[in-house]
Amino acid sequence: MNRTYDVAVVGAGIVGLAHAAAAHARGLDVVVVDRAERPNGSTVRNFGHVGVSVQAGVAREHAERSRELLISYAQRVGFWLARRGTVIAATADDEMQVLRESGEGRLLSAREVGELTPVSGAVGGALLKDDMQVSPRELGPALAAWLQRDGVDIRWGVPALGAETGVLHTARGEIRAEAIVFCVGPDLDHVLPDVARRAGIERCGLDMLLAGGIGLEFPVLTGTSMLRYSAFRETPSYEALRTRMENERPDVIDLDVNQMYTEAPGLGLFVGDTHYVDRTLSPFQDERAFDLLIREAKRLFGLTGLAVLQRWQGVYAQGPGEFLEEQVSDGVFVSSVTTGIGMTTALGFGERVVEKITSHEGAR
Numbered sequence: 001m002n003r004t005y006d007v008a009v010v011g012a013g014i015v016g017l018a019h020a021a022a023a024h025a026r027g028l029d030v031v032v033v034d035r036a037e038r039p040n041g042s043t044v045r046n047f048g049h050v051g052v053s054v055q056a057g058v059a060r061e062h063a064e065r066s067r068e069l070l071i072s073y074a075q076r077v078g079f080w081l082a083r084r085g086t087v088i089a090a091t092a093d094d095e096m097q098v099l100r101e102s103g104e105g106r107l108l109s110a111r112e113v114g115e116l117t118p119v120s121g122a123v124g125g126a127l128l129k130d131d132m133q134v135s136p137r138e139l140g141p142a143l144a145a146w147l148q149r150d151g152v153d154i155r156w157g158v159p160a161l162g163a164e165t166g167v168l169h170t171a172r173g174e175i176r177a178e179a180i181v182f183c184v185g186p187d188l189d190h191v192l193p194d195v196a197r198r199a200g201i202e203r204c205g206l207d208m209l210l211a212g213g214i215g216l217e218f219p220v221l222t223g224t225s226m227l228r229y230s231a232f233r234e235t236p237s238y239e240a241l242r243t244r245m246e247n248e249r250p251d252v253i254d255l256d257v258n259q260m261y262t263e264a265p266g267l268g269l270f271v272g273d274t275h276y277v278d279r280t281l282s283p284f285q286d287e288r289a290f291d292l293l294i295r296e297a298k299r300l301f302g303l304t305g306l307a308v309l310q311r312w313q314g315v316y317a318q319g320p321g322e323f324l325e326e327q328v329s330d331g332v333f334v335s336s337v338t339t340g341i342g343m344t345t346a347l348g349f350g351e352r353v354v355e356k357i358t359s360h361e362g363a364r
Contacts, residue, residue: 005031005153007358008168008177010160010191012036013043014342016183017143018350019335020152021073025351026358030152031177032144033170035159039140041185042342045208045314047262047270048136049219051086051344053104053128054229059322059341065348067132073347079134079142080265086131088221089113089122089300094241095223096124101235104128117220120302133219135264136343160184160191165330179357181333183350185342186317188334189279195334199324204340205281206314207255207289208272211297212307216263222300224252224259230322252296255289259296268309271297275340277318285313316340325353333357 007023009016012034023030050070052063074081088105090096099107105126113122148154160182161169168175182191186203189196226232227242246253256275263269274289294306317324319338323345326334335353337345 003176005029005175005177006179007031007354008033008175008180009183010034010168010181011183011185012140012144012154012156013039013041013183013185014140014346015185015335015337015350017140017147018346019181019183019354020147021143021347022351022354023358024147024150024152026354028358031175032147032152032154033158033160033168033175034154034156037156039144042314042316043140044137045312046136046340046343047219047260047272048134048139048264048343049086049260049262050132050134051128051229051341052130052132053086054221054225054231055341055344056230056234059230059345062323062345062348062352063341064130065351066345067130069347069351070132070134073143077142077146079138082133084133084218085127085129086219086221087113087117087119087125087127088225089117089119089125091121091123091223091300092244093123094237094244095226097237098226098232098235098241099124099126101237102232104231116218117216118214118301119220120300131219133262133264134343135267136270137264137267162191163328163332165332179331179333181335181353181357183335185336186315188317188336192328192334195326195328199326199334200320201324201336201338202277202279202318203281204275204277204316204318206273206275206316206340207285207293208270208312208314209290209293209308210267210310211269211271212309213263213268214301214303216261216269219262220260220300222259224257228258251292255292257292257296259300261297271306273314281313281315283313285311316342323349325356
């Protein structure tokens with residue numbers, strides 16, 4: 001009770017761990033609390049795709065720095081990291097035109113796409129060489145365990161109740177810290193509801209599934225991915241692509257599908273995903289969404305069947321921008337990735353935020 005930490009982080013997902021790792025790297029005394037007994041949120045419910053090349057602006061800066069940090073941590077922590085890049089497959093001419101205009105990656109012919117992936121019916125594509133892949137169910141737990149072994153105090157099963165200058169209130173007592181950072185993602189309304197409302201934070205739910213592996217060596221993105229990622233939104237042909245998709249594939253647009261795939265060793269093929277936003281997500285998932293995801297996977301890869309192993313609902317914080325940084329009071333901060341790019345940007349984002357926080361007069 002008499003100990004005062006330099007930094008207390010609430011939330012042990014990838015964003016919270018990124019902040020803890022950055023503070024620890026600066027030689028600060030760090031404590032992390034999480035209400036769960038292990039990483040259980042979006043950190044372990046995603047594709048494990050580190051999509052550096054599909055970001056723009058500040059997100060691209062955070063993604064590029066995250067790439068460097070992930071490479072460094074993979075060597076020290078020992079988690080699986082693939083640096084082969086990503087194949088984005090175009091199955092129509094307007095998708096190929098958006099790829100040309102984006103200037104991202106090395107353009108591929110239809111034959112080259114077929115040599116790198118089992119995609120059927122591509123007219124071309126691009127190899128995004130800076131992208132990487134991790135195993136989503138390994139990285140968070142491995143990083144948390146390593147930080148704990150290296151001196152970070154991580155306390156599982158400790159719900160945070162709120163904070164004031166110098167004191168984090170938890171269900172298991174008070175924790176004193178010079179700086180307190182809430183990295184609780186979509187659950188910000190559970191601890192700081194006024195901040196969540198003011199910042200416009202909602203929950204984005206996703207339908208995803210895991211299937212038997214098909215030997216996919218590269219993550220695969222598609223034309224629907226071009227509609228979601230910032231690197232493609234400013235291309236001259238973007239609006240024409242969206243209009244065509246709206247006219248020809250209203251089912252895909254209505255469910256806001258990002259048709260993408262990764263395959264992780266020992267797990268299988270990750271297939272997804274749909275998107276729907278609300279403050280309180282319905283727990284009832286629509287089987288039509290999974291029917292669509294399975295149908296599109298079979299069509300893209302020319303499969304007659306797909307052995308589904310698991311289905312789940314992903315969830316992440318959704319806001320008006322890509323990141324939320326706010327000082328709530330003296331020494332108390334909120335930090336969140338407010339779109340679905342946490343695995344791609346968290347380490348770089350966390351480093352930047354910690355640099356600002358620890359230079360604040362309220363932190364040592």
